[in-house]
Amino acid sequence: MTTCSAPGKVYLFGEHAVVYGEPAVPCAIERRARVAVEPRADGRVRVDAADLSLDGFTVTWGGDIDDRPDVDVPAPLLSAAMEYIEAAVDQARDAADAPEAGFDITVESAIPLGAGLGSSAAVVVAGIDAATRALGTELDPEAVARRAYEAEYEVQDGQASRADTFCSAMGGAVRVEGDDTRTIDAPPLPFVVGYDGGAGDTGALVAGVRALREEHDFAADTVETVGDLTREGERLLADADPDREPSGELLADLGELMDFNHGLLEALGVSSRSLDAMVWAAREAGAHGAKLTGAGGGGCTVALDPSDETEHALGYSAECEQSFRAELATEGVRVEEP
Ligand SMILES: Nc1ncnc2c1ncn2[C@@H]1O[C@H](COP(=O)(O)OP(=O)(O)O)[C@@H](O)[C@H]1O
Numbered sequence: 001m002t003t004c005s006a007p008g009k010v011y012l013f014g015e016h017a018v019v020y021g022e023p024a025v026p027c028a029i030e031r032r033a034r035v036a037v038e039p040r041a042d043g044r045v046r047v048d049a050a051d052l053s054l055d056g057f058t059v060t061w062g063g064d065i066d067d068r069p070d071v072d073v074p075a076p077l078l079s080a081a082m083e084y085i086e087a088a089v090d091q092a093r094d095a096a097d098a099p100e101a102g103f104d105i106t107v108e109s110a111i112p113l114g115a116g117l118g119s120s121a122a123v124v125v126a127g128i129d130a131a132t133r134a135l136g137t138e139l140d141p142e143a144v145a146r147r148a149y150e151a152e153y154e155v156q157d158g159q160a161s162r163a164d165t166f167c168s169a170m171g172g173a174v175r176v177e178g179d180d181t182r183t184i185d186a187p188p189l190p191f192v193v194g195y196d197g198g199a200g201d202t203g204a205l206v207a208g209v210r211a212l213r214e215e216h217d218f219a220a221d222t223v224e225t226v227g228d229l230t231r232e233g234e235r236l237l238a239d240a241d242p243d244r245e246p247s248g249e250l251l252a253d254l255g256e257l258m259d260f261n262h263g264l265l266e267a268l269g270v271s272s273r274s275l276d277a278m279v280w281a282a283r284e285a286g287a288h289g290a291k292l293t294g295a296g297g298g299g300c301t302v303a304l305d306p307s308d309e310t311e312h313a314l315g316y317s318a319e320c321e322q323s324f325r326a327e328l329a330t331e332g333v334r335v336e337e338p
């Protein structure tokens, strides 16, 4: 049995705009997906993914499509849910030059699904690393990131950036601009996440921004402005001491940019009533800044607050189902004891 884990992430700045070549700064957080893999001789793939919202199920596939569901859920829903794992399996088979390899796979994740914390990237990154290792091939984290991007790109019909997968594979804070991916230094930022219990459809939200951008020059300008504020945020991080708690001034400056970023995402149509409500609850509680994170539509917000006020205020807010502090995860994908 080979087990790997990979972290989820929050976007400090730049989601959506990153799809069009603007820079983004995602930060890995200490919430992980764990994928355990055991090769099987018969070439089949059996997946046990109890966190999926289809009420916990086990699926086997590999040969005839009719073999697939051993659960009572509609086939399109099932294949939509399994697409990321399927793409990770394909990448691992390709990397290990073992096109017929079969696996028993167990996925356990502490990252809410479809909520903007990069559950898909974490599952794909951990899945590729575990499955290739199970076949005796070791990829470095950069190679895992590249393959995980290919997998997400395929599942999301070409609408994916390298940001989520690179961040999950490498850990820490990263900056991604087109094909240029690097890790950057960042101080331990006091992230507080609010989760409305819902989810957004990443593909549909990205397609919506694309359509707006093609229709209106001002929407294209909005996307570019997200890039501008991200570059300003990067300069703030570059000037900060990564080994010290961030100063109040730095948090205030970063927070101002996060607030601006949320406003532009709202203008691009990817926020929601509950995300806006959580952003305001955080600001009113004294957070330095707050924004939605990830694709939007529902799911999570991220705020900066070194005190407990934001976490408590979100906890009492009707729109928020769960609030928690998220530590920066310095480690990306890693092997775990089974
Ligand atoms: N624990 C899990 N087990 C199996 N698949 C998962 C798990 N978590 C996420 N996924 C896959 O990732 C998809 C959600 O990804 P996405 O819509 O990009 O949202 P996000 O990456 O923001 O969480 C799920 O529909 C599922 O296919």
Ligand SMILES: C[C@@](O)(CCOP(=O)(O)O)CC(=O)O
Binding pocket: 014, 015, 016, 017, 018, 019, 114, 115, 116, 117, 118, 119, 120, 159, 160, 161, 162, 163, 164, 202, 206, 293, 294, 295, 296
């Ligand atoms: C909207 C986008 O910028 C981020 C999506 O993040 P998530 O899957 O919602 O965690 C898309 C992408 O970069 O692939």
Ligand SMILES: [Mg+2]
Binding pocket: 118, 119, 120, 121, 164, 202
């Ligand atoms: Mg995703």
